[in-house]
Amino acid sequence: MKIVKADTILISIPFDAGGIPPWSFGGKPKLAFDTLLVRLETEDGHVGWGEAFSRNEDRSLAMMIETRVLPLVVGRDAREIAKIKHDLEFNLQNFGRIGPIMYGISAVDTALWDIAGKAAGRPLVDLLGGAFTNTLDVYASLMCYHNIDDVTAAVGRCLERGYRHIKLHEVGEPEIRAACAAAGDAEVTLDTNCPWPVEEAMDMDARLADLGLAWFEEPVWPPENYRGLARVRAQGNHPIAAGENQGGLHDFMAMIDAGAIDIAQPDVAKTGGVTELMKIAALCEGAGIRFVPHCALFGPGQVATMHINAARRTTPILERLFCDFEAELYDGATLPVDGKIKLPTGPGLGLDPDPDVIADYRVD
Ligand SMILES: [Mg+2]
Numbered sequence: 001m002k003i004v005k006a007d008t009i010l011i012s013i014p015f016d017a018g019g020i021p022p023w024s025f026g027g028k029p030k031l032a033f034d035t036l037l038v039r040l041e042t043e044d045g046h047v048g049w050g051e052a053f054s055r056n057e058d059r060s061l062a063m064m065i066e067t068r069v070l071p072l073v074v075g076r077d078a079r080e081i082a083k084i085k086h087d088l089e090f091n092l093q094n095f096g097r098i099g100p101i102m103y104g105i106s107a108v109d110t111a112l113w114d115i116a117g118k119a120a121g122r123p124l125v126d127l128l129g130g131a132f133t134n135t136l137d138v139y140a141s142l143m144c145y146h147n148i149d150d151v152t153a154a155v156g157r158c159l160e161r162g163y164r165h166i167k168l169h170e171v172g173e174p175e176i177r178a179a180c181a182a183a184g185d186a187e188v189t190l191d192t193n194c195p196w197p198v199e200e201a202m203d204m205d206a207r208l209a210d211l212g213l214a215w216f217e218e219p220v221w222p223p224e225n226y227r228g229l230a231r232v233r234a235q236g237n238h239p240i241a242a243g244e245n246q247g248g249l250h251d252f253m254a255m256i257d258a259g260a261i262d263i264a265q266p267d268v269a270k271t272g273g274v275t276e277l278m279k280i281a282a283l284c285e286g287a288g289i290r291f292v293p294h295c296a297l298f299g300p301g302q303v304a305t306m307h308i309n310a311a312r313r314t315t316p317i318l319e320r321l322f323c324d325f326e327a328e329l330y331d332g333a334t335l336p337v338d339g340k341i342k343l344p345t346g347p348g349l350g351l352d353p354d355p356d357v358i359a360d361y362r363v364d
Helices: 058-070 079-092 100-120 148-160 173-183 197-207 226-235 249-257 274-285 302-312 355-361
Strands: 002-017 032-043 047-052 134-139 166-170 187-191 240-242 317-322 340-342
Touching: 002 058, 032 058, 032 100, 032 187, 047 058, 047 079, 047 100, 047 173, 047 302, 058 079, 058 100, 079 274, 100 274, 100 302, 134 187, 134 302, 148 166, 148 173, 166 173, 226 240, 226 249, 226 340, 249 274, 274 302, 302 317
Parallel strands: 134 166, 134 317, 166 187
Antiparallel strands: 002 032, 032 047, 134 340
């Protein structure tokens, strides 16, 4: 099971979000989303796929993983998942405990679990203890539109497609109120991506109290301001969700110790891969905190998150960003239907990326 090849493959696929360009980079509108793949191959021919968090043609991030992380993986025994992950983290600790290097380690870990499942001839979920369900509920995670017309139209399209759970990425009260009104009796959560000092976050929490939001995500700047988050949680009106900007088990321990969160949101492509997410899931179970992974991913990261969620008794709802891609990496197998998605049943992740899509959308 010696790993003989380790590569990054960066692809960038254009999407339509049905509104104004939802984000830009350096002032230039970008309507494409990266999937930064890590591909590992063993001497006996097993191929594993992982995903590192990425955004828009992140060549520098791919290069960092290619040159710093992957050379430490080649030659190792793919069965030693925990040891490889430990050695990567220990040897690369000076490059930061959250950020590009950890994204690369996360991708390697997921690819190793894919190989383990393929070698065992079992789907990943079986290696994690077995499935509690074969069908996952999905919430539509909307782009940020920052205008009432586009966000309400997007909510309407979510409902037409059968979603019963919708997450907004708005910070303006008029847009939030209009979107909630458009959502009717569908459940709405709000993700603000860390915009406010504590006092402003508390003010917004109070102003939105009548809307019945199911959670209030990352209201406080900066993301490691656990005391500030804890104040909003203690004095505010909403369950608090956070975790996509935390690096691993101990960051979640610190957040929980601070009383900062009701809902933990580690990301399999940022927070240490499948191995670390299962540790965080156990921590949450012990602490009475909801475990609902973050998943702004469309490749092996999304598929791995599906297996992780299915392996939990309190099956977390799966996040999927609400946009339509020009091409699908898995021929549509990772697209929700009526707000639900089927867990793949093949060995490992159960899905391999389409080589034609990789060829067509690869960023060199
Ligand atoms: Mg978020």
